Amino acid sequence: MFRLQVIHGPNLNLLGLREPHLYGTQTLADINAALLHTATALGVSVDFFQSNSEGALVDCIQSTLNQKHGILINPGAYTHTSVALADAIAAVALPVVEVHLSNLYKRESFRHHSYIAPLAIGQISGFGADSYDLGLRALVQYLKKKSGSASPAVGAAR
Ligand code: DQA
Numbered sequence: 803m804f805r806l807q808v809i810h811g812p813n814l815n816l817l818g819l820r821e822p823h824l825y826g827t828q829t830l831a832d833i834n835a836a837l838l839h840t841a842t843a844l845g846v847s848v849d850f851f852q853s854n855s856e857g858a859l860v861d862c863i864q865s866t867l868n869q870k871h872g873i874l875i876n877p878g879a880y881t882h883t884s885v886a887l888a889d890a891i892a893a894v895a896l897p898v899v900e901v902h903l904s905n906l907y908k909r910e911s912f913r914h915h916s917y918i919a920p921l922a923i924g925q926i927s928g929f930g931a932d933s934y935d936l937g938l939r940a941l942v943q944y945l946k947k948k949s950g951s952a953s954p955a956v957g958a959a960r
Pocket residue numbers: 812813814876877878879880881901902903904905906913
């Protein structure tokens with residue numbers, strides 16, 4: 803069974819309250835529950851982590867080494883600023899899908915650059931909470947295709 807880590811960056815703990823015109827009304831708990839439902843249907847396991855702290859997010863990414871098969875991440879504002887998160891992702895060398903609730907490219911120009919995107923399989927941006935669901939499906943599909951449907955050894959390089 804593929805084991806996946808879902809990571810939510812800063813301020814995503816406030817989903818539901820935070821700028822609902824941009825990020826919708828679902829809470830982080832709602833999103834995680836929906837992801838768990840999809841993961842169960844797809845036959846994969848998921849662990850969830852959220853932090854507002856860059857270092858804690860780096861620690862979480864590092865902890866996936868030899869433990870997980872892939873990462874689904876919404877790095878929040880650190881998308882646009884964090885060399886440290888990008889370095890951690892490069893270090894663990896796992897397949898990563900980057901997701902965003904809002905469409906970054908319709909927004910301020912400082913949101914158009916992602917330090918994570920060049921390291922990701924792909925990025926899904928603009929579908930609200932569905933971005934997470936689509937991202938999870940894309941990650942699992944990628945892993946299944948790559949392994950010929952059996953779970954590979956954890957930590958297999960992308
Ligand atoms: C976000 C987009 C980021 O620019 C922003 O800083 C966030 C949320 C999104 O999901 O749309 O915190 O990652």
